[in-house]
Amino acid sequence: MAFDDLGRSGARVVVLAHNLLAHRGSFAAVATRLAGRARVVNVDLRGHGDSRGTPRAFSTADLAADLAAVLDGIAARDAVVVGTSLGAAAAVELARTRPEQVGALVLIAANPYEASARDRLTFGALATILRTLGPGPVLAGVLAGLHAPDAAAEVRGATTAHLRAMDRRDMARAVRAWVARPALLDGLAGLRVPARVVVGGADSPALAAAGRVLADRLGVELRTVAGAGHTVQAERPAEVAAIVEDLLVEPGP
Template identity: 35%
Template sequence: MQVTINGIDTRYVLSNEGGGPWLTFIHQLAGDLSVWDQLAGYFRNDYTVLRYDLRGHGQTAVSPDAFSIATLADDLAELLDRLGAPSTHVVGLSIGGMVAQQFAADHQARVDTLTVVGAPAFTPEEARPTFGQRASSVRQSGTASIVEVTLERWLTTGFRRAHPEVVEQIAETIARTPAEGFARAAEAVRDFDVRGRLASVARPTLVVAGKHDSGTPNAASKVIADTVPGARFEILDAAHLSPIEDSQRFTAILETFLRSSV
């Protein structure tokens, strides 16, 4: 389905066989809603599951202007308004985890629970030039040029060897991402910092880190868990895409968390 959100033609998929509480999944940089296919299939009998493509990703239009993570959080709020969802459980991966945190800070009354996966509370000063360089490189050479190095960060060597079909699908998604869509999102990540607002997030919160995640070290994820009152912290035997690489444990942890937070 397509809907125009804050001037951007946005793709979303809604699965509500169970007609239960809303559960929203937000994907990673250079990803799309397909990363949540398995999770959506699992939870759709008990929840109204929403997945969507961020600006400039998947089948959502590229933003004509620069934007921030706060803009992406406002996009989610507007999408929920259009779909008639007063509140939702929010699960975000990577940049999606940044959007989820920002959404919880800016629209807390609309958050039932918050789950942050493989994302920091802020981009450190020393890491910011890296995202600017990635944006510039992709504008020049396209997203196909970053496929291999991205896969190496996202998935462990053992997983990539054992599941080539999964790796191929993820690689195709990266390569299909519009260069300008990736670049503008990377620049939003560069400037992200919500750590000063997390202590006021009064919602049940789960933080999940990958043991082998070089892009978002465990310590960076733990900052969130240590700042949000009562937050839970879990480390999975995976790299950046823990919902894919350690899917059984991730699903079990998320299901338990959601049920215990009702």
């Protein structure tokens, strides 16, 4: 597992877990902003970025176990775990299975439902293309799913470079892990931690509606970041950092 460990030793830990086909660089500006207030652990999820070379298929439960191993390695408890989409699924699984490690959750662009039959077909086809041909034939569509149309050129460029550098097997396995994700709503039963639910204003309407369902289930206000696409942390790092800083002043569970 590759990760950056930044900020104040001895301070509360913030874990950053990116979305499908992204990498820890998408959270770099958020991490920099938070480093004066917290110890920030910015992770490349399995199969992404420098955590490349997966030996086998993996699941969101595996991703949660990876996050748990990182927290064990730095002897951290009561962390603020920030996850976007696939990272949010791993964050909820971590909170469910290792509650002592999670003191608060920030769920960004999270989908609380299992994949639909249509999604399984669509993402199954995507996984096959990525495994056999790489991202080239679907690059425009993947970028459209990850970023708002007017996202900064440097943000889109960093994502494009990362996608082109990813191992084809890693990409396919990551997509299949997303398709096989469990419903988040089931994992939230019994959780008693401060939480925030965040969506991008330029993300899909379906995810905005899903975010409202998730926020209602948690009993929190839905935060909409105007103009942001799916990878909110890369496009609006100041807003994401401010939401996390809010939680740093709240006590844990």
